[in-house]
Amino acid sequence: MKIREKAQIIIDILESHYPKTPIPLDHSDNFTLLIAVLLSAQCKDERVNQITPRLFKLANNPYSMAKISQKQIYEVIKPCGLGPQKSKAIKSLSKILVKDFNHLNIAKMYIDSGSTCLSVLTEEKYFLGKLDYIQDIKKQIKVPILAKDFFIDPYQIALSKSYGCDCILIIIAALNGAQADEIYSEALKHNLSVIVEVHDQKEAEMALKFDQALIGINNRNLKTLEVSLNNTISIFEVIKTHKGPIISESGIKNANDAKYIYEKTGIKNFLIGESLLKSDNPSELMKKLIQITQ
Helix, strand or coil: CCHHHHHHHHHHHHHHHCCCCCCCCCCCCHHHHHHHHHHCCCCCHHHHHHHHHHHHHHCCCHHHHHHCCHHHHHHHHHHHCCHHHHHHHHHHHHHHHHHCCCHHHHHHHHHHCCCCCEEEECCCCCCCCCHHHHHHHHHHCCCCEEEECCCCCHHHHHHHHHCCCCEEEEEHHHCCHHHHHHHHHHHHHCCCEEEEEECCHHHHHHHCCCCCCEEEEECECCCCCCECCHHHHHHHHHHCCCCCCEEEECCCCCHHHHHHHHHHHCCCEEECCHHHHHCCCHHHHHHHHHHHCC
16 A cells, blocks of 8 residues: 555544544634634633734734734733744735735736736835736726725826726815815726715715715725625615616625625625635635626
């Protein structure tokens, strides 16, 4: 009997005795499990589970973790022991994961799974995005692309257009009325679509004047950073007469969340990023989301 065959017999026996091995470390996805395992070196699992909620509130994905300082990580995790080494390892590991991020493969997977358009992060300082991502994707995939950025100057419109974007984002909370009007008008001059993003009913009322725009309802409270799907439902009542498409954004983790919003409002457009990137099977999740509105 070959070594590989013997190994398979042992694996089969172990799986029959332990079909579901419990994981004592609290986690929500592969990344948070990876960090929890790293912290568990020479530290009890109970202690790790006490520390990780604070750390993951600060950053729960490699992109966010790569942006915060090693000192910030250290201040949270030092009760786990080996703080200097572990904080350095967490920071380095997150940077590696971000560096290995392949925007082309992700874009292709989304489109192959049924997505009709793409949202591409282009803001560099806080979200590690790049306009180059749009240009790269456009060379291989002919789909509408939203440049997800903080648009505060008309110059950004022409710049984003030159990289191939089809749509820009106006965040009502980030602009005064005159600024929003200027960005909107400039986008239309460049034949770009516009998503006007709102977070509450007051902003929603302001967004109604942009009659050629799509309106995106963000489910995240900007003051508390808490997410509630009911935000879409309450704001929808204010803008349900809007003639353009309405989108629900943030906090949609699975098909049940999308179904809940669809059944309450009829909204069938969703802007989903983090949940797909963190999913073990993003392609399958995408297909389930699309089935909700078919």
